[in-house]
Amino acid sequence: MRILIADDHELLRDVLRSYLEAEGGFAVDTVADLPAALVNIAEAVPPYDLVVLDYGMPGMDGYDGLDRALAASFGRPVALMSGLAPPGVAERVLASAAAGYLPKTLPARSLVNAIRFMAAGETYMPIDLHRPSQAPVEQASGLSPRERQVLAGLCAGHANKEIARDLDLREPTIKLHVKLICRKLGAKNRTHAAMIARERALC
Template sequence: MIRILLADDETMIRAGVRAILAADPDLEVVAEAGDGRQAIELALAHRPDVALVDIRMPRLDGLAATAEIRRVAPDTAVIVLTTFSEDEYIAGALAGGASGFLLKAGDPRELLAGVHAVAAGAAYLSPRVAHRVISQLSGDRLARAAVARDRAAALSPRERQVLALVGEGLSNAEIASRLHVVEGTVKAYVSAILTRLQVRNRVQAAIVAHEAGLTGTS
């Protein structure tokens, strides 16, 4: 069972999201917050697997709440679920450690897929958001690629192999199956990769993998 914290200041939005999640028997909403500070408190109290966090909330906005939840409850993956798709919000969410970014106007199936993906240790961006991220990366591509290759070169061959699979969007369990190792070993590799690349989450690591040409899709 994937345990979920739902944080949004609009009661009707929370009810709608909760109804979508209830359609999946493997998902359970264990707590609901109406503002950013309450979201942090409930993340500490319940230690959910996934927190769905809106951006614009009272007392503390969702971007600040995301960063704090990731700091105080690092085992809780955060998906920012919002109406707003401006570049600065996407960048702020990913910089704060979010593993996913979904739009409220998106297909409900994206929400279910995103929750399962981040709970499994992968990252998930709605297609519209992924397109914006890729578009941003297209500028100054050669310079970015050179920097990314230098950063990836500092990793061991095995770490680069794991990074490439992260870049392909595989979860820890899927990487473990592909490499014929236990999932705990993959978690250790991913943690080391994030530290050595000086990135905060799998999305940022995946970007490095793409820019460095490790995925074969750059």
């Protein structure tokens, strides 16, 4: 996966790149501001699988920088990152069709998983930023449409590999969905999640 990290803190850029490259399967470029990020996006061949932008770095001007990067990426995933969640970030990021939002406070392992998740074409948002009002389909259960599809597979007793094949997704992506589903439903494991789903008529 080819990733661009745009952040004005050199230490953070280096740490993120080190973590990702140590995981294997990542080629990481870094820049310090939005103008440099836009140049890299335009010149990248092949295009980046994911661009991660710091909300407060030079040139961003709030969400305007996110919108510019999304336009420059022609549909490729772009995510926002910040030390503190800006007010309304969940609604704004989801409305813009960005790949998601990364708090800088995430543990390294969670950060790597979230980046893999978004680079695979999925949307990542921390659990504590989800609100029932974000989307009508989430009001009843807190589950996104994709998570409900994965949950249906769990209820049917399918393994992650089978669910991945049915939904045309990668197996690690399904594993992340299952983890989020368990957290949202308060389930101990996938079997418990399926039991809860049946009790609540979610599948």
